[in-house]
Amino acid sequence: MGQTLLNKVWEAHKVRDLASGQTQLFIGLHLIHEVTSPQAFDMLRERGVKVKFPEHTFATVDHIVPTDLVERPFIDSLAEEMLVAIENNAEEFEIPLFGIGDRRQGVVHVIGPELGLTQPGMTIACGDSHTSTHGAFGSIAFGIGTSQVRDVLASQCLAMDPLKVRRINVTGKIDAGVYAKDVILHIIGHFGVKGGVGYAYEYGGEAVAAMSMEERMTVCNMSIEGGARVGYINPDQITFDYLEGRPHVPKDGAFDQAVEWWKSMASDENADYDDVATLRGEDIGPTITWGITPGQSVAVDGVIPALTAFPESERSNVQEAYDYMDFAPGQKIAGTPIDVAFIGSCTNGRLSDLREAAKVAKGNKVTTGIKAIVVPGSQQVRQEAEAEGLHEIFLEAGFEWRGAGCSMCLAMNPDKLEGRQRCASSSNRNFKGRQGSPTGRTLLMSPAMVAAAAVGGEVVDVRSMMN
Amino acid sequence: MTELSIRTEIKGCGLPVRGADIDTDRIIPARYLLTVTFDGLGDHAFEDDRSGGQHPFDQAQYKGAKILLVNENFGCGSSREHAPQALTRWGIDAFVGESFAEIFFGNCVALGLPCATVSAADIVRLQDAVEADPTQELMLDVAAQTISYKEGTIQCTIPVGPREQFISGTWDALGQLMDAGTAIDATAAKLPYAKSFQST
Numbered sequence: 122m123g124q125t126l127l128n129k130v131w132e133a134h135k136v137r138d139l140a141s142g143q144t145q146l147f148i149g150l151h152l153i154h155e156v157t158s159p160q161a162f163d164m165l166r167e168r169g170v171k172v173k174f175p176e177h178t179f180a181t182v183d184h185i186v187p188t189d190l191v192e193r194p195f196i197d198s199l200a201e202e203m204l205v206a207i208e209n210n211a212e213e214f215e216i217p218l219f220g221i222g223d224r225r226q227g228v229v230h231v232i233g234p235e236l237g238l239t240q241p242g243m244t245i246a247c248g249d250s251h252t253s254t255h256g257a258f259g260s261i262a263f264g265i266g267t268s269q270v271r272d273v274l275a276s277q278c279l280a281m282d283p284l285k286v287r288r289i290n291v292t293g294k295i296d297a298g299v300y301a302k303d304v305i306l307h308i309i310g311h312f313g314v315k316g317g318v319g320y321a322y323e324y325g326g327e328a329v330a331a332m333s334m335e336e337r338m339t340v341c342n343m344s345i346e347g348g349a350r351v352g353y354i355n356p357d358q359i360t361f362d363y364l365e366g367r368p369h370v371p372k373d374g375a376f377d378q379a380v381e382w383w384k385s386m387a388s389d390e391n392a393d394y395d396d397v398a399t400l401r402g403e404d405i406g407p408t409i410t411w412g413i414t415p416g417q418s419v420a421v422d423g424v425i426p427a428l429t430a431f432p433e434s435e436r437s438n439v440q441e442a443y444d445y446m447d448f449a450p451g452q453k454i455a456g457t458p459i460d461v462a463f464i465g466s467c468t469n470g471r472l473s474d475l476r477e478a479a480k481v482a483k484g485n486k487v488t489t490g491i492k493a494i495v496v497p498g499s500q501q502v503r504q505e506a507e508a509e510g511l512h513e514i515f516l517e518a519g520f521e522w523r524g525a526g527c528s529m530c531l532a533m534n535p536d537k538l539e540g541r542q543r544c545a546s547s548s549n550r551n552f553k554g555r556q557g558s559p560t561g562r563t564l565l566m567s568p569a570m571v572a573a574a575a576v577g578g579e580v581v582d583v584r585s586m587m588n
Numbered sequence: 589m590t591e592l593s594i595r596t597e598i599k600g601c602g603l604p605v606r607g608a609d610i611d612t613d614r615i616i617p618a619r620y621l622l623t624v625t626f627d628g629l630g631d632h633a634f635e636d637d638r639s640g641g642q643h644p645f646d647q648a649q650y651k652g653a654k655i656l657l658v659n660e661n662f663g664c665g666s667s668r669e670h671a672p673q674a675l676t677r678w679g680i681d682a683f684v685g686e687s688f689a690e691i692f693f694g695n696c697v698a699l700g701l702p703c704a705t706v707s708a709a710d711i712v713r714l715q716d717a718v719e720a721d722p723t724q725e726l727m728l729d730v731a732a733q734t735i736s737y738k739e740g741t742i743q744c745t746i747p748v749g750p751r752e753q754f755i756s757g758t759w760d761a762l763g764q765l766m767d768a769g770t771a772i773d774a775t776a777a778k779l780p781y782a783k784s785f786q787s788t
Contacts (some may be wrong), residue, residue: 140758
């Protein structure tokens with residue numbers, strides 16, 4: 122039998138087997154940000170340890186960055202303290218930092234690919250669960266905690282348990298008005314939020330092969346919401362075309378050599394998988410979460426499912442979701458009024474996401490009383506969007522146009538829900554309290570669907586606005 | 589490794605927190621991540637779930653409990669180590685549950701906090717028993733993979749890698765990883781991308 126990409130990358134990066142049975146894996150690219158790194162640097166100082174390979178670590182700031190006013194010092198003194206900490210740590214340990222005012226600053230999972238740091242065949246780690254995003258390039262990318270950030274800084278390695286691989290084929294074509302976000306919400310709905318524990322998800326099939334790199338990133342980004350710490354897609358010509366010419370990608374002859382190696386790391390035709398599953402692209406419609414986990418979703422023309430549709434063991438959670446979200450079984454999801462619309466995040470804050478949302482916003486107006494914000498995933502995305510005039514479309518329609526950051530995905534900056542507000546959001550988590558209000562309600566959907574909801578004032582099938 | 593790092597027997601009272609898919613945003617809301625240390629996080633564990641005052645973390649009978657009893661997929665979501673940091677600073681030394689999210693589990697290992705899995709029926713049995721008598725002492729035996737309570741002993745599972753790390757006191761992986769020394773450099777040298785990486 123052939124090898125999977127996961128097996129090949131694992132073998133290429135294996136330093137040794139540990140006595141515990143785990144593998145010591147070399148980490149090719151380490152990305153850090155301001156929230157999960159300061160304690161790791163303190164641990165290095167306590168132990169008197171240096172960063173082993175500073176050239177393999179890159180830092181940026183994203184989680185706490187205000188998206189309207191970025192004058193220093195920040196109004197929030199705690200946020201300012203965190204900024205100062207990463208600036209000082211980057212300087213002391215000689216790590217490049219794409220900080221405030223740097224045109225390369227942005228959400229860590231947006232800038233890695235954008236700068237060409239993320240490449241096929243690599244191992245990648247970052248103190249953030251959405252590190253799985255980078256798997257879109259055929260890398261094996263792990264979200265880690267702060268002690269492991271310390272481990273990577275000090276040794277450039279992680280101690281890892283082996284992973285199984287589930288191949289998920291999405292066959293056929295995706296309809297117009299249906300996006301990568303809908304595909305991954307559908308996959309999570311199918312396998313459940315813990316279906317991927319212990320697995321890496323390898324996504325493939327015609328519908329995935331046809332996706333752009335930005336769409337593939339959206340799919341891989343939310344692997345963790347299905348319980349899979351790692352998600353990836355085998356690299357192909359679309360991957361290589363995206364990478365060519367980016368700042369950290371090899372140039373000229375070296376690029377051709379790199380492509381040869383990248384191709385060699387892809388899963389073999391006859392690769393041996395621990396599990397294989399197939400879903401039909403035609404079965405996927407615009408998908409929205411109605412509950413408090415990303416697995417609790419329904420198609421836009423569907424209704425809130427009945428309690429009896431769930432196994433006995435899940436029913437108390439489903440009841441909790443009905444109560445928290447104020448939904449009743451049988452209620453249509455379309456027509457649900459919203460208070461806030463958020464377009465952005467590492468899931469859907471890239472240029473193509475903003476383009477699709479702008480197509481919907483163009484010539485329309487945000488419903489009076491709705492707060493609608495567009496937060497580009499990086500300064501580069503912002504600049505590119507402005508060069509195309511997307512900001513004017515959004516502003517004209519009544520959206521706010523912001524600077525780059527994580528913003529209302531997790532509300533560590535001033536962008537937060539208030540009280541029981543209901544938010545149509547292009548982000549990745551609809552957990553209780555996730556968007557900054559302990560009682561706030563989140564409906565996850567594609568950026569185009571968020572734009573449609575902002576215009577309609579309620580959940581709307583974006584396809585009805587496309588003809 | 590020192591005696592202090594060995595985690596073979598964890599004894600103490602239990603504390604049930606029921607419900608599947610309890611995510612790390614609920615364990616420690618993001619607003620408490622605006623900090624450069626982990627100090628003080630224990631006070632905010634489950635902050636938003638505790639607003640009604642009825643949460644087990646606020647109930648007098650569970651004061652001083654050491655072993656948290658949870659259901660399926662505990663610790664899903666964000667990779668924030670602040671979650672196990674908050675729980676251990678509150679006083680938790682070990683977890684027994686039906687299943688754990690992978691990153692949370694790994695973060696717990698790195699902090700020397702064993703997470704043991706038991707069947708759905710057994711975790712409910714344990715939660716019920718502890719609710720009936722919160723004063724009883726539980727004992728998680730990492731090597732034997734058992735959890736003992738007043739009415740008996742239940743088999744549990746801790747995967748072999750982490751189990752060995754707890755038994756040998758090597759759960760703090762950094763020492764071992766650094767011990768690989770030149771083998772790390774040798775692996776790096778074999779990787780074609782490592783050389784051309786900085787070509788800005």
